[in-house]
Amino acid sequence: MLYPLKFHPILKEKIWGGNKLKTILHKKTTQENVGESWEISTVNEQISIVSNGQFEGESLKGLIQKFKGKILGESIYQEFGDQFPLLIKFIDAKTDLSVQLHPDDELAKKRHNSFGKTEMWYVAQADENAKLIIGFNKDTNKEEYEDFLNKGKITELLNFEEISEGDSYFINAGKIHAIGGGALIAEIQQTSDITYRVYDWDRQDKEGNYRELHTDLALDALDFKAEDDFKLKYALEKNKVNQLISSKYFTTNTLSIDQSTERTYKDLDSFKILMCVGGKGEIKTNEITTTISLGETVLIPSRIDSLFLENVSNEMKLLEVYIK
Structure with a gap:
């Protein structure tokens, strides 16, 4: 009999990670600088394992193969097969994440044989003055964007949003963005691990290396319009949807x-x-x-x-x- 399933979190150390996943969300780990907890995943080699009940120790992918539409829904199984269609995470940014964007379904299929990545963020906790970057602060174009990027002035084109607990944002594929330091985020996204990193604050890892940038790949994926279409407004009625x-x-x-x-x-x-x-x-x-x-x-x-x-x-x- 199928029942509500819990999974062991897949914890990931990141150069920008902190300790809120341990201290606030009570994730058990001895790792330092834990930036992400993958809650539900069938991404290759990052597959969730059940932590409760009679299926404890079995993989989510194995259960989908066994139960098919009884887990996913019949129409969803017909579309996605054994792949869980969403990737669910908690993210702790002690310092700023890279400025990045994701391709849409068409481009991701063509280049990576993958789904694109449209996502949303819910602010579970935010330090004072914590911010997100979402989109540009004015309409721009490829030439202006490349000029600012090459001169190290890309942040002058970006839109910064001050955040507080409960704020929520919808990030279309192609929209430039970054989670700022001090933000603890619940993230819901398409199943995809394709990220185009365009600016990483000129930081180096502990070996003195810079992380790879994907500036050329990003050009065809970027949405250069400054559309105010991302912050979500919602009611707060108790015991209702x-x-x-x-x-x-x-x-x-x-x-x-x-x-x-x-x-x-x-x-x-x-x-x-x-x-x-x-x-x-x-x-x-x-x-x-x-x-x-x-x-x-x-x-x-x-x-x-x-x-x-x-x-x-x-x-x-x-x-x-x-x-x-």
Whole structure:
């Protein structure tokens, strides 16, 4: 019988990583400068392993091969096969990430035989004065962009956004961006690990090396328009579904739970993901109770079409993700 699935996080040290994944989200690790926790993944050689219940120790990819549409949803399995269509992460930026962008589906397929990368960010925690870079601060073009980049003045073209907990942003493929130091982010994205890094703050690793840049590849992928289309506005009603974004790649809602709340998905042919970004609680399905607390992520197979969410703190805050 399928049940809510938890996974061992895949933790990654990064030159810009910090310790919030350990101190705030309670990830168990002895690593230093941990920048990413991959919560749900079937990216090559980075495949999630179940940590709870009768399938403990089995891989997500193996379970999809076995149960197919009963996990993903029938239509999603027909489109994506054994690949989980989303990559779910928590990101801790102690210092600024590189300025980067991602190709869209068409370009990524042509160059890398991969999906593109459209993504969204939810700010789980932010230090004072923390910022994100999203897009340009004015319309530009290839020639002006290359001129600023070559002169080391690219930041003069970029749009900086001050952030606070609960802010959320949708990043289309092609939009230049960077997570700034002091930000703890929940990231939901297409399954893709293709990044075009264009500026890395002139920093070196501990061996004195600069990280690879992809300035030529980025030129054909960049969106040079300064469109104010990224910050998401949403309601904050408790014990109700508050939609953040609905796109062809994923739908994300917020749920603030302080009393028993039923969620039904009878008309939804999709898996569901619950990411806990505040408090703790329980997920009750078919007499099975699964705990969830800050920093944990749970995959609800498509076959499960109803559940109850129970708060066991002052308030449990969840991101709910699916495809429709």
